[in-house]
Amino acid sequence: MPRVVVTGLGLVIANGIGVTNAWDSLINGKDGTAELKSFDTSQYKVHRACEVKDFKLDTVFENETTANTIHKYTYTAAREALEDSGLSDIAGSDRERFGVAVGTLAGELPPFEYLLRKAPDDKANGFDMGVALTYPPSSITTLLSEDFGFEGPNMVSLNACSSGNHAIAWALDLLYEGKVDVMLVGGGELIPQTEFTHFHNLKALAPEKCQPFDKDRKGLVIGEGAGIMMIETLDFASKRDANIYAELKGYGMSCDGHHMTAPHPEGAGAIMAMTKALSMARVSYEDVDYINAHGTGTPLNDIMETLSIKSVFKERANEIPVSSIKSMIGHTMGAASAIESVVSCLSIKNSAIPPTIHYKTPDPQCDLDYVPNEGREMKVNCVLNNSFAFGGNNVTNIFSKF
């Protein structure tokens, strides 16, 4: 089975656009939370979110409607990752061995919402032109494949908050199988009012800020953005002398099969995902030196995740730093695990880990080292990245230093 390495990264998140800016903000604990601007929140109890700011639309988009999709962030992050990897020009390569896999929770909704806000009666009239312009989720991979000249398999993973890691796992299997050389993978999201309302009415949103693992945590802050990686077989990367950020070692999937919205209280599914990831990666629990947590800041998730980390890492659970960048960039839903995968690679490359900000009061039920408030310089050889979605849909992946 070939080894698979990460050779290009791209980020668009609330506290920075582009990998350099975003990493600088993350490592310095810069909060991306602000007043939500893309729609009117006056009828809600929550008015804050982690929106991407000062974004310049890529010229690939024809107009405001076509741009009003996850495509705008995903495309920008993908373009950055592609250029970073040195694969912008693939003339002469077998294009059918280049594929695309992107995750989203609701990438199809923002353009629809945008149109319906402009013409609220259109729904009753069958939308006429309105919905005809909206995109199925697969249009994002179509756009990327078309624009980058990739002609291999492509898919959109629709798996709520673990969508990005599902896409990465799917791509890794294709690379292992030897069917492709290069995969563009990741996730993108643009805050849909529909999802904001869904979380709001489930009382899952924090009013001010996201405080993962803190005793006073009040829920998640909704966010948006995109994280994209280029992954390829080591053989292909070596032949073209590519810069390597990290090795993608493996993944573990599981499904709680427990409840549509609540996680399994003892973290049965989370434990299974982490255990399987370690097993596929052929990595011992003793080798992991940083956990990039799912850490949403909801009361249930953070307890469940802490319990499951203790179960998997046993006596080492207290030694391993665990941090949640959702404290700074919010919960970017389908993009979250992809963004966290990019950040995991940056931690390895830059020998530093981002903090969990807004951490003040320890919770006796969450008693691990959460890297409170300040980033930490340390050698990082192996990162475990968790994602746990609604419906108990869990995917963990593992990166290590190459």
Add this chain to the structure above:
Amino acid sequence: MNKKAVVTGIGVVSPLGIGHQDFWKNLASGNSGIAPMECLDLSKYECKNGAEVKGLNPEEFLGRKGMRYLNKGTKFLGSSVKMALDDANLEIDDELSNQTGILIGSSLGNFSQTTDYFHDIARENPSGLSPMQSYDVALNSSINYASVVFKIKNFARTISSGFTSSTDAIGNALKLIQNGLTKVVIAGGIEQISLDLYMIFYMRKMLARANGTGSEISMPFDKRRNGFIMSEGSYVFVMEDHDYALSRGARIYGEVSGYGSVFAGGRNSDIGKRVEKAGNAMKLCIDDAGLSTGDIDLINANGNSGKLSDLIEAKAIKELFGEESENIPVHTVKSALGESYGASGAMQTASALLSINNGLVPPTINYEEKDPECNLNVVNERLEKEVNTVLINSFDLSGNNSCLIVKKHE
């Protein structure tokens, strides 16, 4: 050595019947599931016909609990999963649940319920809406529901890749079984008719008779073809590791043995490139199964009555199969069932498996006027014939071309 993946259970919710027995009886008899649509008010629009699911009583399969919170697509999927599990005589107990995954393809599964919810958000006080109103609205919520109800704990994955979604889901399930990552996968596709989707296809003039002329029926490969008919349904398979299926003495419908997928370069690609890429997808798939074109004894075509898409497929088959293409039977179930977008690949897979088991090729109905440009051996009358190896084509004009090989279990 790769493991083999076999199908041991089939669950069908279709416009031609509930359960694979009725589905097959109607399909093999040349009955059509296409009629004026009843679930939508189309009085303002030209295109009226569709292939709707009728007569499903989901409570029969799922009980009454929580039923009022579920949308149409989730009822389709849940019912078909239950049917497939019963058909496979498979009970997912505690031990098996960690070795059972669910992998479903859907292009825009619950889009219409999601947009209904947003419609309420836009018109009412959104913070006053009940959380139960959004219980079953995300595109993947049907799959989450099935995982909870049937105790599926190995993984749950929804793939959306347009019209090839369920082909890609079944292909992915094959790979996960081959790699030993799971013993059982519930794999298939789900799609529903809604006004939102109707409008997407209607405005893009993809539906039959959208140009205002001809009959509003599905006429794949026929010279008169003028667009596709929308269809809905859920088609689900219990796919198992071959050794596991044998160990429990399961009845085996067939083996899924190959998958291939190639992207044709997007909406603006020319016909030549599309033909080449569709051919490459078929070739990749046949190679993946360790076969050659001479082994294929039936092509279950994508043929959806689209002017361009049928032409591309016919040319691609001719180029890949050469002279053999004059003999190899080609049929398409979409003549009777319409185009079920993300669920079509699974719909075709159900037909392919049943062809193998019944030694019968269902007719491509409405095939009357041969198009010289689509010069294939189209089966337009029920054909009794031993079927061993079927190539399933699944193409999307946006660029995806995915194929599967289903063969007789030896």
